[in-house]
Amino acid sequence: MAECEYLHQLKVGQIATVSALYLKDDIKRRLQDIGLVVGTEVECLGRSPFNDPTAYLIRGAVIALRKEDAKGVAVDMKK
């Protein structure tokens, strides 16, 4: 069963699929440019020493996002 959650809740090592983007236009477009669209698989790779930002694996590239921004990305957790 998939449950609706947000990207920042992903624990290190967890994988999820993007289900919706609730973000301001500017950052939403940037994320789409690097391939983060609905249906994209994202893996949480690790957190920086101060816990924020977090590194995600998005379409083969490692992208760091702040918690504030990751909050706007709804995901379906993978079991």
Place this chain on the structure above:
Amino acid sequence: MFERIRNDKKCGGQKASTILLAGNPNVGKSTIFNHLTGMHQHTGNWTGKTVSSAKGTHRKNGREIEILDIPGTYSLFAHSPEEEVARDEICFGEHRGVVVVCDATCLERNLNLVLQILEVTPSVILCVNLLDEAKRKHITPDLLGLSRRLGIPVVGCVAHKKRTLRPLVQCIENVLKDPPAQCTKVNYGDDIERAVALLETALSSVSLKGLSPRWVSLRCLSGDDALLKNIEDYLGEEIFSSPHIEQAINEARATLGKIEVSECIVTTLVKTAERIALDVVKNKADRHFDHTLDKLLTGKKTAFPFMLCLLGFILWLTVVGANHISDALSFYFSKGESWLFEVLQSWGTPEWLYKGLVLGVYRVTGWVVAVMLPPMAIFFPLFTLLEDIGYLPRMAYNLDRPFARCNACGKQALTMCMGLGCNAVGIMGCRIIQSPRERLLAMLTNTLTPCNGRFPLLFTLSFLFFSGGDTFLSALCLLMVLLLSLFMTFLVTKLLSLTFLQGVPSSFILELPPYRKPEVTRVLIRSFLDRTLRVLGRAVMVAAPAGLVLYLLANITVRDGSLLFHLSCFLDPFAELLGMDGTILLAFILAFPANEIVMPIILMGYLSGDALSEVPSLSALKEILLAHGWSWQTAISVMLFSLFHFPCSTSLLTFYRETKSKKWTVVAFLLPTLLGVVCCMGFHFLTKLW
């Protein structure tokens, strides 16, 4: 809009056979550019290295091809000025073809841009770079299959190995001879395709001056008004207001009803890229190595100790190496000086001239070279290696949280690192920060990082006064200096964001590129030739005439003292408040064009009229300083003031060019100066109390 950008770059009259180098950031465009043109653009493993276009010429068999290296971009839906530069060059520039450079280890995301460019022009060559890195990660992209899927020529290469670029050059020549007319199109689904067809028919009645009707139609449908304006500017007529086209646009949009066109286009592009990548790249990248290294370099417990050790180690290597070279250099310079003296004397040169030349020009220049060259020639190549490996973005990643706390952007750490080389470059590098407020913060605080020109002074003083000749202590001392500058950067950033530059931190997307094996020899040689010698050249250019002026100032006597003496006497009372003396303060002021010459000016001031006829070695230098009333307190004050004082003229000019604001340029001048004055006065006061 694009008019302005083109004028900025002064590339109005491009030749007919221009080829663009486009691609995602950090895929090796600049490396390929350097090899094709024989130029030496600085390269590094992080996103946003190239902030403006570079132009060069590839010559082969008497034929010339203009190559234009444009800033990296993830898409043609521009968000930032550099991306606009890239988009405008691709869409409106007069080129004969585009080479899209891709990273073989991350083909899927790169293909997104390829598909977008294919909509603009079919004259595209796909160059899959970094095949060696891909091999290391067990990825073998099927280039033939890719070429078939996209309908364009695809070549593979390993950019840093020049001979692997031959197929690319061949391909470029083929495209110039026989430009392709057809390529694969992305299918956006029946609804959008129908609307596009409708618009294409309407647009067929006007001249699009080479723009693809399909591309223009798609942009009409997604309704990016700024871009539509650019298209009209390019065409020189307001085609979208002409009745039958306007009507067609409205009709086409009406057929789409509620479909979010731009959303749909973006998603389709990404999904198409995904499908193609899935077909041509069979296995997933092996990220094991990167992951392990990341755990060490960005781990909670290990990140900062590692960063400190690494910086400390580099500084230690610098101290150890620089001392030896410095001694050797000053030995040869003093030999050269006596030789020059004799030669000029034997030629019968008038005394004032040869003294001015030797004691003024030669000695100051010799000093600048002997003291500046060694630390620069060691520190900066080492730092460049870090850059090449891909460590700098990790530093930005580690430090983002503290910067966010100061309502700033973690990428400021990257611009600080650039500032370590040259503040003017660092200030220009702030373009990688999107939010204007955060960019201004980064620019204003950039000069708090000691640059190439100030580094040797800090280096010399910390070695002379605080290490007792111990290289380890000296390195530690330098590390403290860097940490102090980092701390001040945070402090000033915080203060500014609480007062004049209030605002919330904007969004932050930072790519952590894969670690790459650095090519040690190439990096060392290039960094030495391009950075060290260039900065040194600049220093010498300023130092040589300054030496003459200084010699005159020191030797023209008015009443009972030299001009230099009078000037420093005038500054003495104020300088004393800062824990320095008039000569030192005068040196800082006179070194406004180039910070490198602070120390030579101080020496000139102290030695005016003195018969010492050689470039002093480090130990002799300490004697001179001590003889003129220096103590460890003076040394600290000078180091503090060197860290925090007005930016050099080049930095200020760059600042003005980037901001176009006189007000902020004045702030950029006053802010570090005030900070330095406060720090020095505070320190002086404390030592007095003590």
